[in-house]
Amino acid sequence: MLQAQALGRAVHVDEVFAQTHVRKGTNEFVDERSRKTHEDFSMRLSQVRSEHGSAPTPDDTSNTDDDIRRTQCWVDVVGGKKKGRVYGAGQLAANYTASKGGTLKHQPSSSTSSADEAIQRLTQLLDQRDQENRALREEYSDLRDEFSSFKTLVMRALPQTSDTPSITPPTQPRPSLSPAVPHQPTPVQPTPVQPTPVQPTPVQPSTDDQEDEHLSEDYVDF
Structure with a gap:
């Protein structure tokens, strides 16, 4: 009521x-x-x-x-x-x-006290959730600062862009727009073989023959 x-x-x-x-x-x-x-x-x-x-x-x-x-x-x-x-x-x-x-x-309705208790519980839950969100925001801020510091150190350790030689990637051959011509095999001509002339090798007389000739001449003179 x-x-x-x-x-x-x-x-x-x-x-x-x-x-x-x-x-x-x-x-x-x-x-x-x-x-x-x-x-x-x-x-x-x-x-x-x-x-x-x-x-x-x-x-x-x-x-x-x-x-x-x-x-x-x-x-x-x-x-x-x-x-x-x-x-x-x-x-x-x-x-x-x-x-x-x-x-x-x-009698006073008990729903009033129940509603007050429900509101109080909801208020406590909202306060708790707000504290949790605040802690998460602080943790995120710390992580962001750490990441920024780490990024700065990495950038300092890396060589400068001007000192790094530029590497030009190999140029890929551009495809021809003309239709491809089928490759004709080149005929192989046989090379003529010229005969090599054989020169006779002179025969030198041996030392024994020369001595016999000298002896024969000596006998004639005697």
């Missing part, structure tokens, strides 16, 4: 009835029945409280006896529970039985 969430406490059926049956801006009840019902209830509740000497403040949520009396006053004024319903109570009628009584109060 919105009123219970706004006040932060349970609200009684008469408080909800007064809120839902009054025209906005005029503070007048929507019909005579609703006006008379609320008026009779207020008179009845004042009488019961005076009899028991109890008049708790609206913020007093621990006075269970007064809550029961307040509920009973409302049930008496509207004519009791009929066909499972209590006039002006709506779904709260399930909390009241004629034999056991009960209270007709709207």
